[in-house]
Amino acid sequence: MNKRSTERTTYIYTNSCSEDERSLCALEMRSIFGSESQGSILESHIKIDPSRSPFIKERISVIFEEESLQDLLEQVETLPLNGATFKVIFVKNGGRTKTETEGFENRRTIEKELGLHINGEADLHQPDCLFGVMNVNGRWVFGDYLKSESVWFRHQKKPHSYSTALSTRVARAVVNIAIPDPIGIKAIDPCCGIGTVLVEALSMGIDIEGSDRNHLILDGARNNIYHFGLFGEVKLADIRDIKDHYDVAIIDLPYNLCSVITPQDQLDMLQSARRFAKKVVVVTVEPIDEILVKAEFVISDRAVAKKGLFTREVIVCH
Numbered sequence: 001m002n003k004r005s006t007e008r009t010t011y012i013y014t015n016s017c018s019e020d021e022r023s024l025c026a027l028e029m030r031s032i033f034g035s036e037s038q039g040s041i042l043e044s045h046i047k048i049d050p051s052r053s054p055f056i057k058e059r060i061s062v063i064f065e066e067e068s069l070q071d072l073l074e075q076v077e078t079l080p081l082n083g084a085t086f087k088v089i090f091v092k093n094g095g096r097t098k099t100e101t102e103g104f105e106n107r108r109t110i111e112k113e114l115g116l117h118i119n120g121e122a123d124l125h126q127p128d129c130l131f132g133v134m135n136v137n138g139r140w141v142f143g144d145y146l147k148s149e150s151v152w153f154r155h156q157k158k159p160h161s162y163s164t165a166l167s168t169r170v171a172r173a174v175v176n177i178a179i180p181d182p183i184g185i186k187a188i189d190p191c192c193g194i195g196t197v198l199v200e201a202l203s204m205g206i207d208i209e210g211s212d213r214n215h216l217i218l219d220g221a222r223n224n225i226y227h228f229g230l231f232g233e234v235k236l237a238d239i240r241d242i243k244d245h246y247d248v249a250i251i252d253l254p255y256n257l258c259s260v261i262t263p264q265d266q267l268d269m270l271q272s273a274r275r276f277a278k279k280v281v282v283v284t285v286e287p288i289d290e291i292l293v294k295a296e297f298v299i300s301d302r303a304v305a306k307k308g309l310f311t312r313e314v315i316v317c318h
Helices: 019-033 069-076 104-117 168-178 196-203 215-227 263-276 289-294
Strands: 011-015 041-044 056-066 085-090 129-136 139-147 186-189 207-212 234-236 246-252 277-284 299-307 310-317
Touching: 019 041, 019 168, 019 299, 019 310, 056 069, 056 129, 069 104, 069 139, 085 104, 104 129, 168 196, 168 246, 168 277, 168 299, 168 310, 186 196, 196 207, 196 215, 196 246, 207 215, 215 234, 246 263, 263 277, 263 289
Parallel strands: 085 129, 186 207, 186 246, 207 234, 246 277
Antiparallel strands: 011 041, 011 056, 056 139, 129 139, 277 310, 299 310
């Protein structure tokens, strides 16, 4: 059955995360796709660039879907390439179903067999079209293949760092949780610190600005942004003084010895955010549910991000 001609395109994403990241990964999946992945595979009609997520490894945009490999071979013969070169990649399923016990040699055999049935010229080095084939839940799928780039990893090498800042990997997931669909969204990070969240958001083309009341770190945040060829506004402002309105705010609450804030300070900050943002995603190392309720927020979802014994909580509020 040719899915392209009968219904909306199905996208198959493979993902990978550590045990400590599982909760954060699940929240990111729920935020973007409306559901969690079962194992390492997620199917959706929602199309995103896999490089957006620190957990997604690759994406197949399904063109053909068949119950047997033989039927799939017959379908790929109808694929119009119009002179373009191609390469086929067998995508490994993280599960261990009976049909997914193929070893390396068998995977190469399947790639070669599909290639022989495609009416075009194979190019293993610089193909015009890259296709993926995969066995998912007992059926065979074939489609356009796109591998994720670890953009967040490159951002680790920023010129200025801060010991308590979010890791670039966690920051990227938090941005996706806060802004699953960037179209028409205006965002703010009102406690931007060294700009880790800003760099991740701006690299995804998100309309976001940053501010912080600590004038000593703002130049570092600006330099980090410019270092990666990005452009974004970073201004000196206390969260309590923000006048403009935003669709979403991302707030990583200060917490170290140099940034001691009382529960009343936290309440003041969150009440201010309640005034200028429709949605707020809070990152905290302390329990703040009571304070969020006092600030008249409704908690809609949450996750924990662990690193060894250190735990942050990511809380989505409206």
